[in-house]
Amino acid sequence: MPQHPEFSDILAAHKKIKPYIHQTPVLTSASLNLLVNAELYFKCENFQKAGAFKFRGATHAVLCLAQSELALGVATHSSGNHAAALARVALSEKIKCYVVMPNNAPRVKVNAVREYGAEIFFCEPTLKAREEGLQQVIKKTGSRFIHPYDNYNVICGQGTAVIELMNELQDLDIVMAPVGGGGLLSGTSIAAKHLNPRIRVIAGEPKNADDARRSFISGKLIPSEKPNTIADGLLTSLSQLTLGIIRNNVDDILTAKEETIIKAMRLIWERMKIIVEPSSAVPLAAILENPEIFKNQKIGIILSGGNVELSHLPF
Amino acid sequence: MPQHPEFSDILAAHKKIKPYIHQTPVLTSASLNLLVNAELYFKCENFQKAGAFKFRGATHAVLCLAQSELALGVATHSSGNHAAALARVALSEKIKCYVVMPNNAPRVKVNAVREYGAEIFFCEPTLKAREEGLQQVIKKTGSRFIHPYDNYNVICGQGTAVIELMNELQDLDIVMAPVGGGGLLSGTSIAAKHLNPRIRVIAGEPKNADDARRSFISGKLIPSEKPNTIADGLLTSLSQLTLGIIRNNVDDILTAKEETIIKAMRLIWERMKIIVEPSSAVPLAAILENPEIFKNQKIGIILSGGNVELSHLPF
Numbered sequence: 001m002p003q004h005p006e007f008s009d010i011l012a013a014h015k016k017i018k019p020y021i022h023q024t025p026v027l028t029s030a031s032l033n034l035l036v037n038a039e040l041y042f043k044c045e046n047f048q049k050a051g052a053f054k055f056r057g058a059t060h061a062v063l064c065l066a067q068s069e070l071a072l073g074v075a076t077h078s079s080g081n082h083a084a085a086l087a088r089v090a091l092s093e094k095i096k097c098y099v100v101m102p103n104n105a106p107r108v109k110v111n112a113v114r115e116y117g118a119e120i121f122f123c124e125p126t127l128k129a130r131e132e133g134l135q136q137v138i139k140k141t142g143s144r145f146i147h148p149y150d151n152y153n154v155i156c157g158q159g160t161a162v163i164e165l166m167n168e169l170q171d172l173d174i175v176m177a178p179v180g181g182g183g184l185l186s187g188t189s190i191a192a193k194h195l196n197p198r199i200r201v202i203a204g205e206p207k208n209a210d211d212a213r214r215s216f217i218s219g220k221l222i223p224s225e226k227p228n229t230i231a232d233g234l235l236t237s238l239s240q241l242t243l244g245i246i247r248n249n250v251d252d253i254l255t256a257k258e259e260t261i262i263k264a265m266r267l268i269w270e271r272m273k274i275i276v277e278p279s280s281a282v283p284l285a286a287i288l289e290n291p292e293i294f295k296n297q298k299i300g301i302i303l304s305g306g307n308v309e310l311s312h313l314p315f
Numbered sequence: 316m317p318q319h320p321e322f323s324d325i326l327a328a329h330k331k332i333k334p335y336i337h338q339t340p341v342l343t344s345a346s347l348n349l350l351v352n353a354e355l356y357f358k359c360e361n362f363q364k365a366g367a368f369k370f371r372g373a374t375h376a377v378l379c380l381a382q383s384e385l386a387l388g389v390a391t392h393s394s395g396n397h398a399a400a401l402a403r404v405a406l407s408e409k410i411k412c413y414v415v416m417p418n419n420a421p422r423v424k425v426n427a428v429r430e431y432g433a434e435i436f437f438c439e440p441t442l443k444a445r446e447e448g449l450q451q452v453i454k455k456t457g458s459r460f461i462h463p464y465d466n467y468n469v470i471c472g473q474g475t476a477v478i479e480l481m482n483e484l485q486d487l488d489i490v491m492a493p494v495g496g497g498g499l500l501s502g503t504s505i506a507a508k509h510l511n512p513r514i515r516v517i518a519g520e521p522k523n524a525d526d527a528r529r530s531f532i533s534g535k536l537i538p539s540e541k542p543n544t545i546a547d548g549l550l551t552s553l554s555q556l557t558l559g560i561i562r563n564n565v566d567d568i569l570t571a572k573e574e575t576i577i578k579a580m581r582l583i584w585e586r587m588k589i590i591v592e593p594s595s596a597v598p599l600a601a602i603l604e605n606p607e608i609f610k611n612q613k614i615g616i617i618l619s620g621g622n623v624e625l626s627h628l629p630f
Contacts, residue, residue: 025340027362046588047342047587047588051588266625269590269625270625272362273361273362273366273589273590273591273621274588274589274590275584275588275589275590276588306588310581310584310585310628310630311630313625313628315625315626
């Protein structure tokens with residue numbers, strides 16, 4: 001069984017990455033509180049560098065590399081926020097970054113990765129083609145693979161957001177995060193349970209991509225099969241590492257329907273005047289679908305990111 | 316000549332309204348700074364209650380009324396943010412609010428005013444019909460008219476945002492605000508020049524509604540004639556009071572083309588992940604069109620509001 005990070009690892013990661021990241025604000029909305037009969041505190045990782053919490057994990061993973069590794073650069077396969085985050089870290093640290101992207105990746109994500117100066121290798125849009133493409137790049141360049149979530153140091157980095165949140169708010173009843181591959185949820189749950197053993201950690205997941213919930217309940221890795229959700233950051237499946245951590249530390253994973261995710265996203269845009277991507281709205285969607293669980297609770301919610309194609313909004 | 320507010324009036328207004336308003340955050344964007352070769356500090360009044368700085372002036376005007384006046388309520392004619400702000404203040408203070416709105420006002424604005432519990436009177440979409448409608452309402456109800464900008468106490472309230480901004484940043488070279496009727500610009504310019512006599516106060520105005528610039532240059536009130544701009548908060552014309560204040564305290568009014576306003580708005584949305592309405596983007600648009608004026612300057616910009624119909628975006 002792979003080793004699980006401890007709170008002290010996440011605390012050390014926070015100290016390490018602090019000079020590089022934004023300490024993002026925690027925002028509230030009186031009208032949303034009224035709507036859900038609860039107190040919501042939104043940790044705005046949509047304001048994080050490169051527009052998502054992914055910058056925390058990518059930064060920590062790069063800072064943990066040896067000089068000899070840095071000299072050869074980093075690589076990943078991703079069509080999303082992790083690729084942009086890793087590319088941005090690499091740009092700041094003046095190291096090479098190689099990204100294998102499916103040739104149908106959204107133009108806006110390709111542009112973000114390119115803008116940060118990463119070298120892009122396009123491949124067919126299958127997991128097999130991505131992994132083969134990555135192996136070729138690594139073989140050719142000697143670069144170090146930074147997995148988006150199945151990576152000890154990445155998980156430690158993602159766990160730092162909730163430390164900032166709980167430093168501001170000591171008496172939360174519940175902490176929520178969305179779950180895709182489980183990196184954010186893993187780091188968050190370890191840190192939150194250490195800081196307050198009585199806190200409940202509840203994840204939000206799209207009903208149309210509920211592999212994490214099914215894995216969580218069964219205890220076995222159930223891969224995501226043709227997930228069809230607007231929450232494009234949550235298409236990935238848990239790994240053995242993240243499943244183990246989540247089974248140990250998370251209280252529940254609640255799903256939300258597509259229409260509720262869109263409704264929650266619009267509520268956040270309209271009431272809070274901030275831009276979040278659909279994945280970020282999934283915890284609020286889970287609250288809207290399960291009001292009895294959250295009534296009168298003080299809830300911290302990690303808004304995971306704000307990278308969205310403005311020309312293709314669902315409303 | 317109507318009496319101009321002094322800094323002490325604005326400071327007193329700030330003390331008075333502080334328990335009622337949000338102290339909005341000041342946000343920055345490294346990538347926008349890089350783009351314009353300057354340091355930009357955005358005072359986020361889009362996060363203000365009712366979604367715009369207007370809540371400051373409306374709150375102050377209501378708090379300045381006598382008990383006997385409060386008993387009869389307040390009234391205004393507006394299709395925009397001032398109506399929503401006044402309605403929200405009235406709701407909190409448990410007083411009546413009457414709003415005369417043109418029958419072609421955007422559904423979203425009508426809904427906001429209605430949601431805050433104001434009584435709406437619809438009229439033909441002409442200034443004459445609005446003013447006549449308002450006179451009838453006042454005659455019938457005895458309510459007190461709170462003008463959106465041609466009002467001493469409203470101007471004092473609007474000037475409080477820049478006090479918060481300059482408390483955070485003592486060494487700004489330039490302060491910017493958009494200009495429509497001139498309430499925000501009046502209060503801002505009085506407060507900014509008092510706090511730092513060497514600061515330059517520069518307004519942004521749509522080229523397609525440049526009556527304020529023309530009035531500012533000529534010294535005479537030139538009313539807005541059929542203005543056609545996406546910046547729907549800036550369609551109004553200066554009053555004798557705001558023109559006088561602006562002539563005394565403002566260094567320049569720069570115009571921006573429609574396409575630049577839309578570009579600036581999109582930049583703020585994409586780079587800062589916050590929602591601003593087109594009017595808020597006009598100062599940044601003026602910077603984009605006049606890079607030589609702003610190069611290497613430290614600039615505070617008041618983002619005036621965030622009320623926008625998400626289903627009708629210009630991009």
